[in-house]
Amino acid sequence: MMKKGIVICCVLLFGLMMAGSGIASEKPVKIGFVYIMSGPFATYGQFAKQGAELAIDELNKAGGINGRKIEAMFEDSTGKPDVGIRVIRKLVYENEVDIVMGIDSSGVASAVAPVMNELKTPLIITHAATPDVTGDKCNRYTFRISLNENQNMAMAAAVATELKAKTWTTAGPDYSFGYQSWEYFQKYLSKKKPDAQFLPTSEVAFSPSATTDFSSFISKVMNSKADGVLISLWGGNLIDFVRQAGDMGFFDGKREVLLTLGAATEVLYALKEKMPEGLWVGTRYWFQANDTPINKAFVDAYFKRYAVYPSYNAHGAYAAVKAYAAAAGKANSVDKEKVIDALEGLSLELPVGKITIRAEDHQAVTDGVWGKTASDPGMPIRILKPIKFFPGKDITPPVDETGCHMKK
Amino acid sequence: MAWGGFQTTCIKIPLNPPFSKGEAVVFISGGNCRTHDCSGVFDRNFSVDAFLINLLNGLSWGMLLFLISMGLTTVFGVMGVLNFAHGSLFMLGAYVCLQLMRWSGSFWIGLLLGPPVVAALSVFIERFLLRPLYGRDTGFQLLLTFGIMLFLDDGVRIIWGPAYHVVNPPVMLAGVVHIFSQTYPVYRIFLVILGPLVGIALWAFFTFTRWGKILRAAAMDRQMAEIIGVRVPMLFTAVFAFGAWLAALGGALAAPHQSVGPAMGERIIIESFIVVVIGGMGSFPGAFIGAIILGLLNSFGTTLMPNIQMALPYILLTVILLTRPKGLFGGET
Numbered sequence: 257m258m259k260k261g262i263v264i265c266c267v268l269l270f271g272l273m274m275a276g277s278g279i280a281s282e283k284p285v286k287i288g289f290v291y292i293m294s295g296p297f298a299t300y301g302q303f304a305k306q307g308a309e310l311a312i313d314e315l316n317k318a319g320g321i322n323g324r325k326i327e328a329m330f331e332d333s334t335g336k337p338d339v340g341i342r343v344i345r346k347l348v349y350e351n352e353v354d355i356v357m358g359i360d361s362s363g364v365a366s367a368v369a370p371v372m373n374e375l376k377t378p379l380i381i382t383h384a385a386t387p388d389v390t391g392d393k394c395n396r397y398t399f400r401i402s403l404n405e406n407q408n409m410a411m412a413a414a415v416a417t418e419l420k421a422k423t424w425t426t427a428g429p430d431y432s433f434g435y436q437s438w439e440y441f442q443k444y445l446s447k448k449k450p451d452a453q454f455l456p457t458s459e460v461a462f463s464p465s466a467t468t469d470f471s472s473f474i475s476k477v478m479n480s481k482a483d484g485v486l487i488s489l490w491g492g493n494l495i496d497f498v499r500q501a502g503d504m505g506f507f508d509g510k511r512e513v514l515l516t517l518g519a520a521t522e523v524l525y526a527l528k529e530k531m532p533e534g535l536w537v538g539t540r541y542w543f544q545a546n547d548t549p550i551n552k553a554f555v556d557a558y559f560k561r562y563a564v565y566p567s568y569n570a571h572g573a574y575a576a577v578k579a580y581a582a583a584a585g586k587a588n589s590v591d592k593e594k595v596i597d598a599l600e601g602l603s604l605e606l607p608v609g610k611i612t613i614r615a616e617d618h619q620a621v622t623d624g625v626w627g628k629t630a631s632d633p634g635m636p637i638r639i640l641k642p643i644k645f646f647p648g649k650d651i652t653p654p655v656d657e658t659g660c661h662m663k664k
Numbered sequence: 665m666a667w668g669g670f671q672t673t674c675i676k677i678p679l680n681p682p683f684s685k686g687e688a689v690v691f692i693s694g695g696n697c698r699t700h701d702c703s704g705v706f707d708r709n710f711s712v713d714a715f716l717i718n719l720l721n722g723l724s725w726g727m728l729l730f731l732i733s734m735g736l737t738t739v740f741g742v743m744g745v746l747n748f749a750h751g752s753l754f755m756l757g758a759y760v761c762l763q764l765m766r767w768s769g770s771f772w773i774g775l776l777l778g779p780p781v782v783a784a785l786s787v788f789i790e791r792f793l794l795r796p797l798y799g800r801d802t803g804f805q806l807l808l809t810f811g812i813m814l815f816l817d818d819g820v821r822i823i824w825g826p827a828y829h830v831v832n833p834p835v836m837l838a839g840v841v842h843i844f845s846q847t848y849p850v851y852r853i854f855l856v857i858l859g860p861l862v863g864i865a866l867w868a869f870f871t872f873t874r875w876g877k878i879l880r881a882a883a884m885d886r887q888m889a890e891i892i893g894v895r896v897p898m899l900f901t902a903v904f905a906f907g908a909w910l911a912a913l914g915g916a917l918a919a920p921h922q923s924v925g926p927a928m929g930e931r932i933i934i935e936s937f938i939v940v941v942i943g944g945m946g947s948f949p950g951a952f953i954g955a956i957i958l959g960l961l962n963s964f965g966t967t968l969m970p971n972i973q974m975a976l977p978y979i980l981l982t983v984i985l986l987t988r989p990k991g992l993f994g995g996e997t
Contacts, residue, residue, distance in 0.1 A: 294817070295927040298826030430974070458970055466931040468922045469728075471721035471852070472966035478846065479714040479967075492925045495828045499923055505840060505847035526828040526923070 284327040285320065285590050287312070287577065288347030290340060290358040290368075291383075291569075293332035296465065296492030299522040300360050300569045304382065305330055306562050307570030308357070311577035314557070321584045326577075329353060335360065335465070337367035344368055348375045354590045355380065357576040360569070362386035362405075362433040372397035378596050380580065382572030386432060387440075387658065390619035394660035399599055399618040401579055401611065402572045403540040403651075405436055406658075410651040411624050412486065412514055413444030415536050415644065416452075421484025421512040423453040427477055427497065428488035430462040437488035437516060455482055463493065470497045474504050483511050490517040495526045507532040514538070519627065521567035524637040531638045535629045541571040541608045542625040545643055554607040565637070566607075575606045579613070611648065617660035621648040713844035718963045720843075724852040726959020727859025728914050728921070732932055733939040733951040734866065735910035741946025742883040742903045744802070745794065748809040750911050751933025752816035757782050757912025758919045758928060759820055762829055771834040771920065779912035786908030790901050798900075821926050833920035851920055858917070863952050870948065879903065883946060938977050942984050944991025953992060 289308055291301035312326045320326055329351050331343035340359065347353045356372070356379045359365045365384035372379045373395045381389060381400040385408060390400050416424070424445070428434025438460065445452050459480055461473040474497070477485055489497050494517065501507065517523075518537030543555045543565045554574065558566040566574070583598035584590050600615035611622040627640025736750050760781050761774035768774070789812060797804045832838065833851040840847040870876035882889040882899055890896045915928075922928065939958050943950025958977055965973035972979075984991060 293826070294821065295930070296828075296925055298821065298926055299828065302826050460970075461966070462970070463966075464931075464974055466927070466934075468918075468928055468931050469721075469725045469962075471724070472718065472963040475714065475717050475721055475963070476967050476970075479711070479717075492828050492923070492927065495830070495925070496922050499830055500921075503840070503849040503851070508847075522827070526830055528830070530830055 282324050284325045285322075285584070286327050286329065286351060286353040287580070288344070288351060288353035288356045289328060289330045289573065290333045290343055290347070290356060290364075291330065291573075292335045292360045293330070294334055297335055297360060297490070299526070300383065300491060300520075300567075301330075301332070303522055303567045303570040304358060304360075304573040306558070307566060307573035308577055310554075310558055310561060310570075311574040315577065315581050321581050321590065322588060324590075326581075333359065333361070333364050335364065337361075337364050340364035340368050341371050344371060344379075345375070348377050353377070354592065355580055355595065357573065357580070358382055359384045362388075362436070363431055365389050366393060366432070369393050369395060369398045377592055378599065380576040380599075382576045383569050386436065390617045390658060390660060392659040394617050394658070394662060396596060396662065399613060399620075401576050401613070401620045401622070402568070403622060403624050404619060405433070405440055406653055407622075407624060407648075407651040408516055408538055408540075409437060409440035410444050410653075411538060411626050411644075411646045412441055412516055413448055414646070414651075415538075415626050416441075416445050416484065416486075416512075416514060417448045419484065419512045419536075421482075422451070423455065423482045424484040424486060425455040425460045425477055425480050425482035426486045426488065427461040427463070427473055428486075429490070429493060430464045434462050434488050438486065441486050455480060463489070463497075465493065467493065468496055470500050471504065473497075474501045474506055478504070478506060484514070485511055486514050486516065487518070488516045490520065491522070494518065494520075494523050498523075498527055498532070499530055502530060502532060507535070512536070518629070519625070519640060520569065521565050521637065522569070525564060528637060529631070531629055533629050533631055533638070536626060537629055537640065538624070538626045539568050540622070540624060541566075541568040542627065542640055542643065543571075543607075544639060545625045545645060546609060548605070548607070548609070550605055551607040571607060575608065575611075578606060579604060579611075609648075614655065616655040616662060617658050618662075619652070619658070621652045623648045624651055711844075713846050714967075716843055717846060717848060718967055719960070720848060720852060720856060722960035722963035723859070723956065724855040724921070724959070725962055726956045727855050728918055729932065729935055729939055729958055730859050730952055730955035731862065731910050731914035731917070732936040733943070733955050734863075734948065735907035735914075736936050737940045737943070737946055737948065737951045738879075738910075739904055739907040740940065742879060743900050745805050745809070745904075746802070747904075747907065748806065748933075749789075749812040749816060750809075750907070750936070751929030752813045752820075753782055753786065753908045753911040753929075754915040754918070754932060755820060755926075755929035756785075756816055757915025758924045759824055759915075760912065761916035761919050762824075762831055762924050765831065771831070774919075775913075775916045778916045779909045782912035782915075783905040783909040787901055787905045789908075790904040794904065795897070795900075817926065817929075826926055828923045828925040830923045831919040837920075855917060855921065862913075867948065935977060938981050940991075941981060942991055944994030947991065947993035950991055950993030 291304045293301040308328060312328055316325055333340040344356055347356055359381045360383045362384045365381055365386050366388050369389040379398050382402050385405040387404050387406045389398055426438045428437055442454050461476045463473045513535045515535055515537045519539035519542055524531055582604045583595050583602055587594040587598040599613055603612040609623045611620045613620050624646045627643040629638045630641035632639045732754055739745055739747050757779055761778035764774040764778050765771055797808060837851045837854050839850050841850055878894055882894055935958055939954035943954030961976045965976045
């Protein structure tokens, strides 16, 4: 018995060594991912991880980056800035990653962007939307491939201009993202519609991220005189809010409702038919928004592998990996500085459409989508119908308005 | 009311047609506020239905808080253990209820059978993890319960995944009722009614039953109880399981009220600790009153003073600790 066990162990060990040596012949390219993997926003991390793994497997099957295999490492930022900084330091110093990708929370993004300068490692933000990191906190090492808040609010204002609502209020998270969304929305909407009214800050509803009972915030909005509501809640907060608001008669047609991040499939899958129809929802990527072969291939491969439709966060991670591969291919190297030079001004075709990463502020000029929620008997979740498509160049503010002064 | 001390709050109440036309003004605290002279941030048009709905919002959250705080305060009162994992037991109660609902198709089965499952798990926790630590410094207990919390939080994520799950209330509680011009979910009203019922049942249990009396005796003087023949180790197991049952009951009741997700215990456990301190550690009426105060602070605070709403529970906590360090009902058991 004993002998047999030893023999099996030896065979296994030998097999492992063989397999190991096969990989070790060429050092892999290491990508570190930082997403929220726990708490009320954990589904976003899960989708992002799926998107990243899909992109990496596709690339590895096609020979990797410049002939080298790609290896992924995932860390949980927990949505807290200090933890975000800590795990990025760990990825760079301990795991020696070639690039960092991810970041869901704007709070974390603002905190880590300056750190990348010090770590001399590129970061591609795939979700966090704060304008700061490609604005006055921009730096050589920080890129963003997803839409930022400026762009999203420009779209929200364009949608709001065509609605009947005269007085607007907001329900958002009680941290910078909620406040900035509200600020940009007011800025863009009052430009397009000078007679639009906005409730003062004391009358709008900002809820702490840990809130699970939104009833008092919902009542506050319902009892205000506003007939339009901009909702910038996301993740579990948005699920709880929509769910409870539905029970309380919030979606009774008396007010126009814009959910700035409502078309996240994470949220749509959780709510299913509890997501009311006829709400305007925004997203950085919608899987049905275009028919390009590259989008179809992405959606099909994603659905086949995970049995769900990809969310914008899944797309963000997928897109960042593909953009990195393109930049490394262009530079013919994974040297951090050379990759950065290649990322600047890079144009490539992604499932979302054609994007260009501006060299001046490192923000991607990428198309955005808003749409009205509708039911489709053939789909497990709410879909968007009609879909409003916004070309990236129309919604992206010019570089001199961003406040970014890149130091070379 | 507790916020009265900070700022004069003036509420205009437009009376709805069935009553009369016109406005009434309510002074929440003293000050020179005349009918048409209510300027400043705290001036709100506050209709009767808005007031009622805020009241219900506050009470329904308060009742969930009460169930959690009740378990927390019992375990502390009798065993002297501050259980950090209590919020995780709340969350586990919601997940187990969800799972039982999926299997059986009935919310009531989840509500009836879920909490005992969690209680059974906590018997194991008490017997094999907590018990070896009773003789030691309380710091060890804190560390252990904190560890259990992390373990349960991650365990739930591994078993059920990070996604949120939406649970429908049972059919008979699914509708809405009309309150003047607004609608309100029946399920929340069910919570508001159920809370005091559970409270009364617990009070009767502690006052009239033999077990209840033994529990109170052990809480007052553990050593004396042991000397007169109470089997304290078994009692501790029972009390810990009872606390867990209450937490899980709260979780199961919260499932259709919010949604079931990995972080649902975080907020409620922090507020429950505040409730327990405000009401008085180990005090049952304290937990009830404290939970109602905190629930109402939440709902009215959001509407009336949004700028400091988040800080209100902590301000109250500070005031209580400075003026009545043992809590409102401290010293009574």
